[in-house]
Each structure stands twice: as C-alpha cells, then as structure tokens.
Amino acid sequence: MENLLKYCLSIGILLMLGSCATKPVLYKKEFSESEKENYSNLLKEGCGLFYQGSAPCQMTLYEALDLNPENADVYQELGAPLLKRGIISQSIQKYNEATKYNQLSWQGWRGYMYLYFYRDYENAIKDFTELDALTPGVVDYPQSESVDFQRGIAWLMLENLEMADSLFTRHIEHESNEVGVDYIDSRAFLYRGITFFKKGDYEKALIDFNQGLNNLPDNADLLFWKSKTQKALGLPAEKWQKTRAEAKENFEKGNHNRRPYVEEFFQVYEEDWREGRRD
C-alpha cells in the first residue's frame, strides 16, 4: 500500500514537472491604475471605428470595462444600441450604471430615454429635476434639449397643463434672453401652444403658433394646430380651412416634424388629412 502511494506520488510529481516544462512562458503586461484608466478611455473612443453594437465594438468596450469598471462612458456606449434596437430589458441597466459613475453626464440622457423612447414621463421628470438640482443657476441640455423643455413635454403628456405651461414658459424666457425669441426651436411654441389649446386659452395658443411659424415658416404641424385654434376661436370657416389646406400642402411637401428613431410628440400623419379626422 505504501509502495503504491509512493508510486502514485512519483507519477503525480512527474506529471506536474512535465506540464511545467511544456507550459510556455508568455508575456503579460501589468498596467498601473493610471494606464488602465487611460486605455479604458482610449478604447471607448476606439469602439467608434466599428459599427455601433457590432461584435468588435462590444469586445472593445468589454476590454475598456475590464480596465476600468467605473468608466461611465463605456456603460453609456454599451447601452445606446440596446436602446435603439428595442432591447428594453437591458438598456436602462446600462444607463443606470453610467449615471451611477457620472451622474452629471448621463442622468439627463437617461431622462431623454425615458421621455422619447419609453414614454415614461414620471421617470423622465425625476431625472431632469435631479440633474437640474446638481447645477444651480445653469440650464442643462441633455441630448441638446433643455431640461425645462423636456420636462414641459413630459408634464404636457401627463396632462398637467399648469406645470407644462410653467416649464415651457421658463424655457422660452431663458432662450429669449440667450438667443432671441426668433431663434428658438419652433417646437417650444408648438407644445406651449398645444398646452394653451388644451386649457382652452385659444388666444394665447394662436400667438404661440404664429411665433412658431415666424421661426419655422410653412411647418405643417404648426399650421395644423393653428387651423384648429382658429376654428375653436370661432373664426369664419374659410379662414381656418385655408390654414388647414396650407398645412396639408406643406405636409405633402415634407415640411412636418419627425425625428430619428422614434415618433415625435403630437406627430401629424397622412391619416390626419382624411376628411374631418381631427377637426
């Protein structure tokens, strides 16, 4: 029995030596913490050499995360194609991680996702409001739209017209001071005009739709809502019908609001021009 044990041990040692002898000595770099952080950032940018969400892009990002598991930008970049391609069960989680590690950069973007992609207005308002609180005295523009404008939309969709009016007005006043009223994105006037319309304040609605048309002439959405307002104000039928005809004509020319990826809020469709559909 003792001999057998010795025999087995010897065999084991020989096998170990054998495996050591054949195992090649291969190089592996030991990175410092600053090198890891630096390469993580560089690789995140390098993902852009490949189509977003492709295998090489993903594997570059996984490498970047291995180097720095707290790199917020990498989580965002992993989340973007999940967002765009309808993989809702995974997308927000990536943006949650991005927000966790860089709230200032990504909480507003997550709010934009909630608002435009998922029509989750409560979460959108929460994100925009928390972001706004981080930067007192500064208006934030996640995804190039002010938090006030985006909150205004969310409140409007929740039918809280007072809050919507308040936020759109704050946005318009701020932009008027910054760039001048004639250079504000016409959608601010479209949506505040719709807010007034829903409140039954047709005079104010008409002023907003006209200002919107001043900023973006011939826009079918503004003309469409203007015609509805003219009708609601009791203007002669030929007047609002003429505006409606202009709206339809411009819609057919392609002068109407759309956005990439998702439907625009209050988007006008071909079907809207069917006889009497939205009168």
Place this chain on the structure above:
Amino acid sequence: MHFFLLSYLLLWISGSPHYSYFPDGKLISDGIVNKYYVSTFSKDGLTEYATIEYRKYEKDDRGNLIEERFNPAMEPVSRMVQKESDEGIRLIENYFLFRKDTIHYEIPDANLIFPSGKQTAKSEVSFTYAGGYHRVFNQEASWLRDTSAANRNGFVLQRKRRIVTHKPDGVVDSTFAVMEDVFLEGIGLYSYEGSDEKNRYQLELVEQFTLEDFEKMQNHGIKRIGYIHPENNLDGKGSFLPCGPEDEIADYYNGQLNRAEFKGGKIAIWNFVKPRMNLENWPKASGYLTLRFVINCNGEAGRFTTDEADLDFNPKQFDDDLVNHFYKILKENKDWSPCIIRGENRDAYTYITFKLKDGKLIEILP
C-alpha cells in the same frame, strides 16, 4: 472611413519581426498570438482612440513566417507571408479583407521589409481597389540602436514610409511617416511609436497567447446587438428570406427618416392593432412587450423574436399566449415599409413595443 483606416493600420503598424526575435521552436511552430493596443492621437489634440489588434504568428512547412491579424472580436483582417534570406526578410504575399473583398497587394520580387544586420531594407508595394483607387507604399527600414525592455534585450528598427494615394477623381494624396519599432528577444514586436503629418501612433504589447488558447477565445459567440438567429425565432425556419447577405442587415433607423416600420407610422399601427386586440384574458398584464423582427427590402417581415421587461425595465416573461396574440396580429400585416438607405431598399432589423399597464395597451413604441 473603414477603408482608409484599415489600410492605414495595415501599413503603419506592420513592423516585421526578425525571426530570431520570436519565441523558440515549438511555440512558433504551433503558433503564438500577440495582443496589442494600437493608439492614434491627432496632432491637433481633437481625436484620440485605441483599438485592440491580435497578431498570430506561425511558421509554415517551408519555413515561411505567416502573420495574420484580427480585429477586437478576433475576426480575421489580413494575412502576410514573409520569407527570410541572407539579405533580410522579404514579403511574398499580403492581403487584407474589406467588406466582401479580399484585396491583394502587388509585391515585386525585389523587396525587403526587414534588414539583415545593420543594412537598410527597401520595399515598394501597392494595391488597387474598385473604381481606380490606387495606393503605393514605399518603405526604408534600418537598424537604429540596441535597447532593452521587460527584462529582455532588443533593438529599435526605424521605418520611414511614404504613402501615395491616387483617387478615382484624380486627386493624389501623399503622407510621410517615421516609425520606431522595438523588437525584443523571445517576443518579437513589443512596441512602436511614430508619427506622420497629422497623427502620432503608438502600439503596445499587452499579452501573448498560445494559438490553442486564442482559438478557444475566438469561440466567444458574441453577435451584433439586436441579432436574430435565422431559425431560432418565433417563425421557426419559415419562408422568410432577407434580400441580401446576413451580415448586411441594417437597423431600422439607418435610413434616418426612411425607416423600416409599419407603413403609415404610429397612427396606422394603432388603427391596425386595436380592432384585432383582445386583452380580456390578461387583466393584470403590465410591462414592455417588444417584438423584434426583420423587414426585408421587399417590405416582408419575418424572424420575429421578443424582448420582455416589466414597467421598471427588469427582464420578465409575459404569458406565452399573450406574446402569441400580439405576434399573430403583427404577422397579419403583409405590407411593411422597408428601410431606404441612400435610395436603396435594404433589409433591416426593427421592433414594435407594446407598453401594457393593468391589461391595457397604453403606448406603442418607438
């Protein structure tokens, strides 16, 4: 962008290791793979990025050195065959993959890419791509100095390289770069640094793998985000066929406003779904039920699959019958808008999400 980048990488990063600087014997015969980080820094400071490159080295039966390069997903990118002689190392074959094409370099017999001793090696190679795009590379490579790194001896090889590009529109571009490669004993190419008029370049060895290990790593199974298996989906094998190759299926938004979608947009989907939908059996159903699928260039839909999440965006599973209910509704539609990219109808992945709350459909997305 890819095309330019790829050919750039191929040439500027192509320091060619002297045979004696490779791992010995069995390792190189069996094959070894070096993993590098390759960085680019624009001199105006506006752009900087890095990518991962794998280089596989092995000797063939005739003693030639085969070098193959792979992208970060370990997919093949290019291949070089090098032959050693008394004068140095000669390039005898070189090609790279671009889209569906394999683009071969024109290589004259009289070329040396790596000097013997302290001589200077000269080479001129070129390739031509569709439409008359022609690129010529001239290189002089010479020993610069001895060095050491990572507890190994080595040397620095300096490469001076000019690239002249003749474009189909008659424009000729020219760039000149100087690179310094560091070769270490037992490793081969360890690092390089250099620059041309616009950029600074840097390569660094990260890790080495045996070929056996690398081949295992290549089986990672990672697909593009949004990929749908042609057979493993709700349709089963079915009769749906994309118009083009599998790997050229676009995403619905690639056509910008000419998206792959339900014809007539959101209002039309509502009008289509509402009269066909009956949620009586699922009064508590809540969450995001997404049907992802492909719309081919002819406006036909197939390869339906699902993504399912609760209203807090956590993964969940809806009742199979409910999934099937919405699947059947969408399958009834036979006329979809294909994605149009630069005037061409394309196959594209797309999706429709039904947002449910307490058994009611409250939104259709996107």
